[in-house]
Amino acid sequence: MVSPVVAPLAVGPDPDRAGGRSPSWLGPRPDGLPRPSAAVTGTAHDPDARGYYGSFGGRWLPEALVVAVDEVADAYAKARLDPVFLTELDRLAETYAGRPSPLTDAERLTAQVGGARIVLKREDLNHTGSHKINNVLGQALLTRRMGKTRVIAETGAGQHGVATATAAALLGLDCTIYMGRVDTERQALNVARMRLLGAEVVAVDSGSATLKDAINEAFRDWVTNVDHTYYLFGTVGGPHPFPLIVRDFQRIIGLEARAQTLALTGRLPDAVAACVGGGSNAIGIFHAFLDDPGVRLLGLEAGGDGIETGRHASTITGGTVGVLHGARSFLLQDEDGQIRESHSISAGLDYPGVGPEHAHLAEVGRAEFRSVTDREAMDAMALLARTEGIIPAIESAHAVAGAVDLARELGPDGLVLVNVSGRGDKDMETAMRWFGLGDPSTAEAQVADRTSTEGGVAVDGR
Amino acid sequence: MTATDTGATARGTGDRLAELFTATRGAGRAALVGYLPAGYPTAERSARAYAALLDSGCDLVEVGVPYSDPVIDGPVIQAASDTARGNGFRLSDLFGLVEGIAARGGRAVVMTYINPVLSYGMDRFARDLAAAGGLGVITPDLIVDEADEWLAAADRHGIDPIFLVAPASSAERIARTAQHTRGFLYAASTMGVTGARDQVSSAAPELVTRCRALTDLPIGVGLGVRTGAQAAEIARFADAVIVGSAFTSMAGAGDAAEADAALAGLAAELADGVRIAAAAAAPSAGSAVGDRS
Numbered sequence: 192m193v194s195p196v197v198a199p200l201a202v203g204p205d206p207d208r209a210g211g212r213s214p215s216w217l218g219p220r221p222d223g224l225p226r227p228s229a230a231v232t233g234t235a236h237d238p239d240a241r242g243y244y245g246s247f248g249g250r251w252l253p254e255a256l257v258v259a260v261d262e263v264a265d266a267y268a269k270a271r272l273d274p275v276f277l278t279e280l281d282r283l284a285e286t287y288a289g290r291p292s293p294l295t296d297a298e299r300l301t302a303q304v305g306g307a308r309i310v311l312k313r314e315d316l317n318h319t320g321s322h323k324i325n326n327v328l329g330q331a332l333l334t335r336r337m338g339k340t341r342v343i344a345e346t347g348a349g350q351h352g353v354a355t356a357t358a359a360a361l362l363g364l365d366c367t368i369y370m371g372r373v374d375t376e377r378q379a380l381n382v383a384r385m386r387l388l389g390a391e392v393v394a395v396d397s398g399s400a401t402l403k404d405a406i407n408e409a410f411r412d413w414v415t416n417v418d419h420t421y422y423l424f425g426t427v428g429g430p431h432p433f434p435l436i437v438r439d440f441q442r443i444i445g446l447e448a449r450a451q452t453l454a455l456t457g458r459l460p461d462a463v464a465a466c467v468g469g470g471s472n473a474i475g476i477f478h479a480f481l482d483d484p485g486v487r488l489l490g491l492e493a494g495g496d497g498i499e500t501g502r503h504a505s506t507i508t509g510g511t512v513g514v515l516h517g518a519r520s521f522l523l524q525d526e527d528g529q530i531r532e533s534h535s536i537s538a539g540l541d542y543p544g545v546g547p548e549h550a551h552l553a554e555v556g557r558a559e560f561r562s563v564t565d566r567e568a569m570d571a572m573a574l575l576a577r578t579e580g581i582i583p584a585i586e587s588a589h590a591v592a593g594a595v596d597l598a599r600e601l602g603p604d605g606l607v608l609v610n611v612s613g614r615g616d617k618d619m620e621t622a623m624r625w626f627g628l629g630d631p632s633t634a635e636a637q638v639a640d641r642t643s644t645e646g647g648v649a650v651d652g653r
Numbered sequence: 654m655t656a657t658d659t660g661a662t663a664r665g666t667g668d669r670l671a672e673l674f675t676a677t678r679g680a681g682r683a684a685l686v687g688y689l690p691a692g693y694p695t696a697e698r699s700a701r702a703y704a705a706l707l708d709s710g711c712d713l714v715e716v717g718v719p720y721s722d723p724v725i726d727g728p729v730i731q732a733a734s735d736t737a738r739g740n741g742f743r744l745s746d747l748f749g750l751v752e753g754i755a756a757r758g759g760r761a762v763v764m765t766y767i768n769p770v771l772s773y774g775m776d777r778f779a780r781d782l783a784a785a786g787g788l789g790v791i792t793p794d795l796i797v798d799e800a801d802e803w804l805a806a807a808d809r810h811g812i813d814p815i816f817l818v819a820p821a822s823s824a825e826r827i828a829r830t831a832q833h834t835r836g837f838l839y840a841a842s843t844m845g846v847t848g849a850r851d852q853v854s855s856a857a858p859e860l861v862t863r864c865r866a867l868t869d870l871p872i873g874v875g876l877g878v879r880t881g882a883q884a885a886e887i888a889r890f891a892d893a894v895i896v897g898s899a900f901t902s903m904a905g906a907g908d909a910a911e912a913d914a915a916l917a918g919l920a921a922e923l924a925d926g927v928r929i930a931a932a933a934a935a936p937s938a939g940s941a942v943g944d945r946s
């Protein structure tokens with residue numbers, strides 16, 4: 192009865208099938224890999240005009256913000272088809288962020304696991320250390336295009352905050368980052384990075400003082416300052432069009448990885464594994480494979496102490512449907528519809544919501560979601576460090592843990608592609624505590640213990 | 654399922670909000686609406702606080718559902734919501750509070766974020782609220798675009814769905830929002846969150862003027878009011894003056910008797926305010942804004 196007010200975003204030809212054609216002026220890359228511009232011009236899996244993916248998504252927000260999100264949607268609908276915008280996006284991705292990111296054949300990890308071949312998509316090698324830069328550069332360019340002078344963002348682990356502060360410095364925008372007080376304490380290094388980059392970091396004390404409360408505070412800022420401020424949302428959640436915009440800027444991960452996997456192995460993977468907080472790195476790598484029915488898509492959620500303990504952040508595997516931060520999706524809530532606090536050793540996955548497109552993929556059975564505990568993730572962090580010399584972010588370690596399980600299930604003929612969404616530098620304090628690395632005289636023994644005994648048992652026992 | 658699909662169903666509570674505004678318009682004054690979070694600071698004190706507001710000049714109370722993620726509320730209501738939840742407020746307690754207000758002849762609407770309603774079940778929520786004697790529900794994070802199911806449930810049980818409009822809302826959106834609103838239209842007077850302010854926003858009269866051109870609904874103005882003078886200023890152009898944070902900051906201070914006295918004092922001051930304005934401007938019922946501002 193209530194007619195939609197949102198104009199449908201233009202849907203262009205599916206660039207996945209367009210042989211790497213680049214809509215920007217830079218033309219094709221010499222190595223044939225797609226550029227980010229090829230990822231944003233529209234897909235067969237765009238949401239409907241009201242921002243729904245099946246029954247998930249939409250705009251569950253205060254009326255005062257409708258004009259703001261309409262303005263973003265209009266600007267993006269134009270930008271995604273504008274060669275000037277797309278050329279700038281491609282140029283920054285390549286000359287600033289370091290795209291394309293490589294694909295690493297994880298031979299020693301594969302041998303150690305003794306199952307399917309495992310290949311790693313290396314988003315950890317991007318500037319600022321994670322996939323977050325892909326989204327941030329796109330939206331910061333959009334901010335400038337819209338004539339706004341200030342960006343605000345929420346951050347949990349600090350990775351999105353650092354990426355946003357970076358892009359703001361690059362493009363000369365004012366920048367305020369909201370971060371839960373609890374997170375500013377456990378990610379103090381990233382707070383310092385953001386400040387060095389010129390951003391104001393606001394510690395949020397309200398509610399549970401974590402990521403969800405930082406998002407609330409950012410919305411409060413936006414509703415007050417919308418005339419000159421852009422809310423640079425960090426994951427594929429929030430009201431339409433954010434799940435679409437963030438997904439499009441992250442789709443390059445999968446477009447590259449699909450081409451790289453084909454080039455390296457001559458075939459498509461049997462499965463693609465990624466960790467899921469809000470879901471941006473996961474949707475980014477999944478999307479290019481949505482129409483490849485033989486490719487399983489596996490999202491790994493943070494299991495914290497274990498779903499059965501209630502202390503976890505496994506929104507799809509352990510949550511129910513509701514509305515949070517502007518979208519209808521799965522979330523963690525009590526019987527009264529109050530949002531429950533999530534728990535994870537990884538600040539970037541410690542969020543009680545998840546993007547609506549993942550909820551849809553789960554509902555229609557196109558993607559599967561599993562839960563990985565803190566302990567399994569930390570085992571996988573050490574395993575990847577020891578076998579490949581790659582220290583992943585703890586978020587990404589969840590993906591590695593899930594991929595290792597799946598590699599065993601698939602057996603030696605299988606091929607698993609894992610998204611290493613970020614690097615572990617920011618997590619060294621947690622790792623020092625977990626592995627007992629703080630005391631030089633015992634560090635060696637303890638790491639050996641936890642990775643080759645406990646970790647080994649966990650891996651072997653799977 | 655949409656509101657119109659359900660056809661004409663009996664409205665259980667009658668149109669008591671419409672009656673209220675007919676009466677206040679007839680008396681040439683604005684209605685005074687007082688908001689407090691339910692269960693704040695405790696269940697028992699909360700029931701007393703609503704009674705104090707109603708006894709001291711509030712025509713209507715808004716019973717707020719304390720929520721974990723109150724995205725459009727400022728620090729005062731956020732903190733009060735946390736306190737109420739910490740002291741054991743449960744959604745099921747809401748209906749008893751409303752029943753108590755109705756039993757003493759008071760008028761109550763509920764103000765709630767939408768997720769608790771979704772979780773409780775929209776139809777069940779509207780049904781239980783109607784049974785408790787509640788008149789309507791204000792939904793600050795529900796826009797009409799997403800409200801089909803809620804509109805149908807509210808209509809089935811005779812609950813007035815009350816939506817917000819904001820200074821940034823387009824004429825087209827105000828018209829569509831008003832079309833689905835019953836009782837009164839809630840005009841958020843500033844772009845921003847709840848909280849007492851020193852000055853009435855200049856956006857408020859302009860927004861109300863724009864609304865009047867598009868709807869005959871009574872229009873309530875909220876966000877920021879805390880003095881009788883501000884209430885008088887708003888009463889010149891609005892049908893209801895809505896006061897939240899100022900009452901909330903009093904409801905939790907001191908012991909119950911002190912809080913009740915403070916609430917009663919402010920309510921009386923504001924109630925005078927909404928009447929002084931009438932004496933000054935002498936608007937006629939339902940008149941165009943031009944006459945009122």
Ligand SMILES: Cc1ncc(COP(=O)(O)O)c(C=O)c1O
Nearest residue numbers: 350468469470471472539586613
């Ligand atoms: C390295 C890394 N991976 C994953 C995430 C989780 O976010 P998302 O699920 O949106 O990819 C984060 C968030 O901070 C992160 O820093």
